[in-house]
Amino acid sequence: MAAWGERLAGVRGVLLDISGVLYDGGEGGGAPIAGSVEALARLKRSQLKVRFCTNESQKSRGDLVGMLRRLGFDISEGEVTAPAPATCLILKERGLRPHLLIHDGVRSEFDQIDTSNPNCVVIADAGEGFSYQNMNKAFQVLMELENPVLLSLGKGRYYKETSGLMLDVGPYMKALEYACGIEAEVVGKPSPEFFKSALREMGLEAHQAIMIGDDIMGDVSGAQRCGMRALQVRTGKFRPSDEHHPEVKADGYVDNLAEAVDLLLQHADK
Amino acid sequence: MAAWGERLAGVRGVLLDISGVLYDGGEGGGAPIAGSVEALARLKRSQLKVRFCTNESQKSRGDLVGMLRRLGFDISEGEVTAPAPATCLILKERGLRPHLLIHDGVRSEFDQIDTSNPNCVVIADAGEGFSYQNMNKAFQVLMELENPVLLSLGKGRYYKETSGLMLDVGPYMKALEYACGIEAEVVGKPSPEFFKSALREMGLEAHQAIMIGDDIMGDVSGAQRCGMRALQVRTGKFRPSDEHHPEVKADGYVDNLAEAVDLLLQHADK
Numbered sequence: 001m002a003a004w005g006e007r008l009a010g011v012r013g014v015l016l017d018i019s020g021v022l023y024d025g026g027e028g029g030g031a032p033i034a035g036s037v038e039a040l041a042r043l044k045r046s047q048l049k050v051r052f053c054t055n056e057s058q059k060s061r062g063d064l065v066g067m068l069r070r071l072g073f074d075i076s077e078g079e080v081t082a083p084a085p086a087t088c089l090i091l092k093e094r095g096l097r098p099h100l101l102i103h104d105g106v107r108s109e110f111d112q113i114d115t116s117n118p119n120c121v122v123i124a125d126a127g128e129g130f131s132y133q134n135m136n137k138a139f140q141v142l143m144e145l146e147n148p149v150l151l152s153l154g155k156g157r158y159y160k161e162t163s164g165l166m167l168d169v170g171p172y173m174k175a176l177e178y179a180c181g182i183e184a185e186v187v188g189k190p191s192p193e194f195f196k197s198a199l200r201e202m203g204l205e206a207h208q209a210i211m212i213g214d215d216i217m218g219d220v221s222g223a224q225r226c227g228m229r230a231l232q233v234r235t236g237k238f239r240p241s242d243e244h245h246p247e248v249k250a251d252g253y254v255d256n257l258a259e260a261v262d263l264l265l266q267h268a269d270k
Numbered sequence: 271m272a273a274w275g276e277r278l279a280g281v282r283g284v285l286l287d288i289s290g291v292l293y294d295g296g297e298g299g300g301a302p303i304a305g306s307v308e309a310l311a312r313l314k315r316s317q318l319k320v321r322f323c324t325n326e327s328q329k330s331r332g333d334l335v336g337m338l339r340r341l342g343f344d345i346s347e348g349e350v351t352a353p354a355p356a357t358c359l360i361l362k363e364r365g366l367r368p369h370l371l372i373h374d375g376v377r378s379e380f381d382q383i384d385t386s387n388p389n390c391v392v393i394a395d396a397g398e399g400f401s402y403q404n405m406n407k408a409f410q411v412l413m414e415l416e417n418p419v420l421l422s423l424g425k426g427r428y429y430k431e432t433s434g435l436m437l438d439v440g441p442y443m444k445a446l447e448y449a450c451g452i453e454a455e456v457v458g459k460p461s462p463e464f465f466k467s468a469l470r471e472m473g474l475e476a477h478q479a480i481m482i483g484d485d486i487m488g489d490v491s492g493a494q495r496c497g498m499r500a501l502q503v504r505t506g507k508f509r510p511s512d513e514h515h516p517e518v519k520a521d522g523y524v525d526n527l528a529e530a531v532d533l534l535l536q537h538a539d540k
Contacts, residue, residue: 130402136437139428143435157449158409165413167406171449175441179427 004267007251011229011268012208013049015198016040017189018056018064018080019159020214020236021257022073026162029067033235035258037072043261044074048268052080053198053211055154055188055218057124057169058103061085081198083153083188084109087122090187096149098122099141101172103129120149123176123184125156125169135172142180150176154188156218160237189215190222199228210251210268212260214238221248231260274537277521281499281538282478283319285468286310287459288326288334288350289429290484290506291527292343296431299337303505305528307342313531314344318538322350323468323481325424325458325488327394327439328373331355351468353423353458354379357392360457366419368392369411371404371442390419393446393454395426395439405442412450420446424458426488430507459485460492469498480521480538482530486512490520501530 206227213219214236476497483489484506
């Protein structure tokens with residue numbers, strides 16, 4: 001593999017995944033990953049542009065940022081690209097009135113959305129809200145529509161909490177796709193539209209930006225298919241087999257965000 | 271289409287689907303389909319071998335047969351090929367100890383199965399048992415296995431109850447497949463192994479048997495891909511569009527089991 005200087009040449013901005021990179025979620029709000037608070041602070045003091053790109057769909061953007069600030073991270077709401085606000089834009093643009101299968105923690109993001117007489121279903125990481133009854137209701141709403149529309153806030157397979165691996169929204173999206181014989185529209189990583197909106201908000205072209213994430217598909221493959229570079233951290237949901245994935249090869253593997261920032265500050269934009 | 275005499279020539283045994291052919295399920299246990307009790311009695315008095323082949327996975331075979339006998343059907347446990355007993359055979363043959371994600375109504379079928387220290391997951395139509403917690407537990411068991419094995423009792427998308435459409439096991443099987451990046455082994459129709467075990471139990475070759483069912487994929491297509499013939503009844507989940515399916519063509523369509531038995535007694539094995 002080429003030297004780091006070559007791999008990171010021309011990078012002017014960094015897109016950071018949040019869960020599994022900055023912190024690990026879990027009971028009591030989660031805990032920072034060792035070195036990440038300080039690494040983010042160093043990154044923000046550098047000349048590199050920084051933006052956060054998350055598929056978090058259990059919390060509103062405000063609650064997420066509040067929690068991260070309490071953990072010590074330098075982050076503000078305006079720096080975060082998240083699927084719930086992106087979904088609200090799509091709903092308004094297309095005149096869609098959703099049946100919401102979502103976590104109560106993110107419901108406030110949809111306060112301004114008309115949910116009467118639904119003509120689509122929005123599914124997010126509902127956690128315990130993925131009861132049989134709630135899934136069956138979403139299924140029935142879709143089956144009654146002439147042109148069933150299913151919007152999914154991400155399609156992650158699972159994430160890691162302190163208590164272990166937890167099913168994400170993706171498996172439930174697949175369940176509804178199979179039950180109804182339809183294909184969902186994904187809002188969030190790895191959707192190219194979602195990465196592009198984050199790049200627009202940073203004012204950079206894809207080749208000038210690098211994604212740092214723990215998810216080989218959602219972060220690494222998604223960003224690369226968008227023309228960006230991508231580093232995978234060996235924290236969060238990273239598994240050693242990711243480094244031998246048959247199809248996806250990150251532009252580099254690092255132990256954690258701190259190592260990624262060390263390398264970036266040393267080699268980027270040189 | 272060829273005359274019935276030609277289409278039914280050489281048939282020596284009949285495989286009967288249960289739900290939608292003998293009876294319709296619903297509140298209070300369901301009701302026989304008009305003419306089916308008497309048609310089954312006539313069939314069993316004939317020289318044709320008879321066996322039942324069902325994907326029922328919410329009830330034990332004993333409970334299912336007890337319910338059908340109360341509705342007036344001449345049926346005994348030993349005549350029924352059902353996915354739960356077939357799964358138990360597979361578990362024993364392969365030394366598999368399952369984590370069970372199943373309905374309480376079918377749990378007794380697994381009484382003799384060692385479920386300690388699981389090395390596979392068995393999923394069936396668990397209904398309300400498909401909570402997030404139960405799905406997540408099954409997912410975690412699979413993710414901890416070096417070679418994750420998922421056995422699914424059928425893969426139906428949904429079924430109809432008096433209260434509306436209900437999600438079947440298939441969507442939840444798909445959810446776990448996606449979450450773990452694996453492919454489930456389906457035990458039940460339309461799995462060829464399942465049809466073959468029913469044929470073995472009848473002592474017949476595929477070309478000597480005919481399937482009668484209401485499901486164009488699970489019953490008709492499944493049996494035909496196994497080398498059997500298949501009739502579709504216009505009862506149960508039959509939809510008129512089934513008769514114009516682009517890929518699957520039954521060997522005959524009949525209004526109900528009574529008409530199928532009339533034709534079989536007149537033309538089979540001539």
